Amino acid sequence: MKPVITIAKRELTGYFASPVAFVFIVIFLMLSGFFSFMVAGFFERGQASLEAFFAWHPWLYLFLVPAVGMRMWSEERRLGTLELLLTMPVTPWQAILGKFLAAWAVVGLALGLTFPMWLTVNYLGNPDNGVILAGYLGSLLMGGAYLSITAMTSAMTRNQVVAFIVSVVLSLFLILAGYPPVTNMLVHWASPALVDAIASFSVMTHFESIQKGVLDSRDILYFLSVMVFSLFTTGVIVRTHRAG
Amino acid sequence: MIQVQNLKKTFGPKVAVSGVSFKVEKGEVLGFLGPNGAGKSTTMRMITGFIPPTAGEAIIGGFNIVDNPIEAKRLIGYLPENAPSYADMTVLGFLSFTAELRGLSGVAQRKAVDRAVEMCFLENVLHQSVETLSKGYRHRTCFAQSIIHDPEVLILDEPTDGLDPNQKHEVRTLIRRMGEKKAIIFSTHILEEVEAVCSRAIIIDRGTIVANGTPAELKRRSNQAGAITVRLASGSAKAVASKLDALSGVDHTVVLNESPAAVRAFPRKQTASDDLARAISDLAGKEQWSLLELHTEEGRLDEVFRNITLPDTKSSGKESK
Numbered sequence: 283m284k285p286v287i288t289i290a291k292r293e294l295t296g297y298f299a300s301p302v303a304f305v306f307i308v309i310f311l312m313l314s315g316f317f318s319f320m321v322a323g324f325f326e327r328g329q330a331s332l333e334a335f336f337a338w339h340p341w342l343y344l345f346l347v348p349a350v351g352m353r354m355w356s357e358e359r360r361l362g363t364l365e366l367l368l369t370m371p372v373t374p375w376q377a378i379l380g381k382f383l384a385a386w387a388v389v390g391l392a393l394g395l396t397f398p399m400w401l402t403v404n405y406l407g408n409p410d411n412g413v414i415l416a417g418y419l420g421s422l423l424m425g426g427a428y429l430s431i432t433a434m435t436s437a438m439t440r441n442q443v444v445a446f447i448v449s450v451v452l453s454l455f456l457i458l459a460g461y462p463p464v465t466n467m468l469v470h471w472a473s474p475a476l477v478d479a480i481a482s483f484s485v486m487t488h489f490e491s492i493q494k495g496v497l498d499s500r501d502i503l504y505f506l507s508v509m510v511f512s513l514f515t516t517g518v519i520v521r522t523h524r525a526g
Numbered sequence: 527m528i529q530v531q532n533l534k535k536t537f538g539p540k541v542a543v544s545g546v547s548f549k550v551e552k553g554e555v556l557g558f559l560g561p562n563g564a565g566k567s568t569t570m571r572m573i574t575g576f577i578p579p580t581a582g583e584a585i586i587g588g589f590n591i592v593d594n595p596i597e598a599k600r601l602i603g604y605l606p607e608n609a610p611s612y613a614d615m616t617v618l619g620f621l622s623f624t625a626e627l628r629g630l631s632g633v634a635q636r637k638a639v640d641r642a643v644e645m646c647f648l649e650n651v652l653h654q655s656v657e658t659l660s661k662g663y664r665h666r667t668c669f670a671q672s673i674i675h676d677p678e679v680l681i682l683d684e685p686t687d688g689l690d691p692n693q694k695h696e697v698r699t700l701i702r703r704m705g706e707k708k709a710i711i712f713s714t715h716i717l718e719e720v721e722a723v724c725s726r727a728i729i730i731d732r733g734t735i736v737a738n739g740t741p742a743e744l745k746r747r748s749n750q751a752g753a754i755t756v757r758l759a760s761g762s763a764k765a766v767a768s769k770l771d772a773l774s775g776v777d778h779t780v781v782l783n784e785s786p787a788a789v790r791a792f793p794r795k796q797t798a799s800d801d802l803a804r805a806i807s808d809l810a811g812k813e814q815w816s817l818l819e820l821h822t823e824e825g826r827l828d829e830v831f832r833n834i835t836l837p838d839t840k841s842s843g844k845e846s847k
C-alpha cells in the first residue's frame with residue numbers, strides 16, 4: 283500500500299506542477315456552471331434540485347476526463363521513466379492504482395469545488411440532500427469509469443493525442459449505448475430485450491438511475507466493474523508491451 | 527551476486543540477445559562493451575526486470591528476477607540508458623520520491639538523499655526542476671537515484687555519457703570505489719574507461735559474447751601485444767631492422783620512423799616477448815646502439831575491439847545492401 287501512496291503523491295505534484303489540474307478544474311467549473319444555468323435553465327425550472335447540473339456531467343466528462351488522464355502512461359513511456367518506475371521494487375498494480383487514484387482525486391476535487399451549487403439550492407429551497415449526495419457519488423463513479431478507460435488507452439501509446447481521441451471514442455460508445463435518442467432509434471431494428479441489454483452497458487442508464495436518488499448496488503457495481511476491467515487491461519498492456 | 531544464464535531476447539523476428547551467460551561477484555566491476563545495437567541495453571533491461579527474457583534467467587542475490595521481482599529489484603540500483611527522470615520535479619523532489627519508493631522514510635530518507643547528492647555533486651541544483659537542467663546534470667540526477675539506497679548490485683547503462691571530463695573522472699573513481707563492495711555492471715563506448723575501472727570486461731556483438739576476460743587478458747589478444755619497440759637516438763631504420771630480422775625470435779619488423787630509427791619487432795609464435803626483449807637488449811649492447819626506448823607493447827583494447835567486432839559489422843553492412 284505504501285508504494286501506492288508514494289506514487290499517487292508524485293502524480294498529484296505532477297498534476298499541480300503542470301497546469302493540467304488547474305486548467306481542468308477551472309474549465310470544469312465554468313462549463314458546469316454555464317450548462318446548468320444558461321442551457322438547462324437552472325432557475326427557470328423552479329425546482330430545488332441539482333438535476334440540471336448533473337445532467338450534463340456525462341458530456342462534460344467525455345472530453346475533460348480523458349484530458350486529465352491521457353498523460354498517465356503515455357508520458358511515462360515518452361520520457362522513458364516507465365523503465366525507472368518498473369525497475370523499482372513496486373508491482374505494476376501498485377503503480378497503476380497509484381496513478382489512477384491521483385487522477386481520480388483531481389476529478390473529485392473539481393467535483394467537490396462545485397459545492398456552491400449545493401449551497402445555492404439549499405439557500406433557495408428545500409432540496410432532498412440525499413438525492414444530491416447520490417448525484418455526487420454517481421458523478422464521481424462515472425468520472426472514475428471514464429478515467430480508467432483513459433488509463434487503458436494511455437498505456438497503449440506514447441502519444442497523448444492518440445490516447446485522448448481513442449478514450450473519447452470509447453467513452454462515447456458507453457454513453458450512446460444508453461442515450462435515449464439512440465435507443466429510441468435502435469428499437470426500430472432490434473428487439474427491445476436486445477436494446478435493453480445494450481443499454482445496460484451504458485454509463486447513461488446507470489448514471490441516471492443513481493441521479494434519481496436510488497443507490498442500487500447494481501449501478502454501483504457497474505461503475506466498479508468498468509474500472510476493474512479497464513485497470514486490469516491496463517495492467518496487461520503495461521506488462522506485455524513495456525519496451526515498445 | 528549476479529548470475530545470468532543463457533539469456534535471450536527476440537523482438538518479433540529480430541534476435542537482440544541470443545544466449546548470454548556470465549557471473550558477477552561482489553567486489554567485481556564488469557565492463558560491457560560492444561558496437562551499437564549489440565544488445566547491451568537489452569541485456570541490462572532483462573537483468574533489471576524491465577523486459578521479460580524470451581528464454582534463460584537472471585538471478586540477483588539468489589532471487590530470480592522473473593519469479594521474485596520485488597526482492598531482486600530491492601537489491602539493484604539501475605541507471606537506464608539516456609538517464610530518464612520526471613521532468614516536472616525538482617532534483618530534491620525526484621530523489622526523495624525514489625528514496626521513498628525504495629522504502630526509506632524520515633531521517634533515513636534524508637540521509638540517503640544527502641549522501642547521494644554529495645556523491646554526485648548536485649548541491650547547486652537541488653531546488654531546480656529537472657527539465658531546466660543541462661544534460662550532464664540530468665544524467666547525474668538519475669545516477670544519484672541509482673545509488674540512493676546503497677544497493678548491492680549496480681547496473682549502469684553508459685554512466686559517463688554526456689559528462690564533462692572532470693565529471694567522467696569523478697564517476698569512474700566513484701564506480702571503482704563502490705566496486706570494492708558491490709557487484710557492478712556498466713556499459714560504455716569509452717575503452718580507456720574499461721582499463722581504468724573494470725576488473726573484467728565482456729565484449730558483446732550481435733547478441734552474443736565474443737570476448738570475456740580482464741582488460742589485460744583482452745589486450746593480449748591484440749596483434750600489437752608482445753611486440754618490442756626499439757627507438758634509437760640516431761642511425762637509420764633499415765640497418766636496425768635488418769639486424770633485428772636476423773634474430774631467431776623475430777617474425778617480422780615494422781619501421782615506425784626512418785631516421786632516427788624506430789622499429790617494432792614482432793616475436794615468433796613460440797617466442798616469449800620477454801626473451802625477445804632480452805635478445806634485443808643484448809644486440810643493442812653489442813652494436814652499441816644509443817637506445818632511447820625499448821619497450822614491450824601491451825596491446826590496445828580499441829584494436830582488439832575492432833578486430834573482434836569489425837568483420838561482422840562490415841559483412842552485415844554488405845548484407846543489408
Ligand SMILES: Nc1ncnc2c1ncn2[C@@H]1O[C@H](COP(=O)(O)OP(=O)(O)OP(=O)(O)O)[C@@H](O)[C@H]1O
Pocket residue numbers: 525526537540541542560561562563564565566567568569607
Ligand atoms: N523494443 C524493441 N523493439 C524492437 N527491437 C528492439 C527493441 N529494443 C531493442 N531492439 C533491437 O535490439 C538490438 C539491441 O539493442 P540494444 O539497445 O540492446 O543495443 P545496445 O548494445 O545497447 O546499443 P547502443 O550501444 O547503441 O546503446 C537492436 O538491434 C535494436 O534495434
Ligand SMILES: [Mg+2]
Pocket residue numbers: 566567568607683
Ligand atoms: Mg544501449
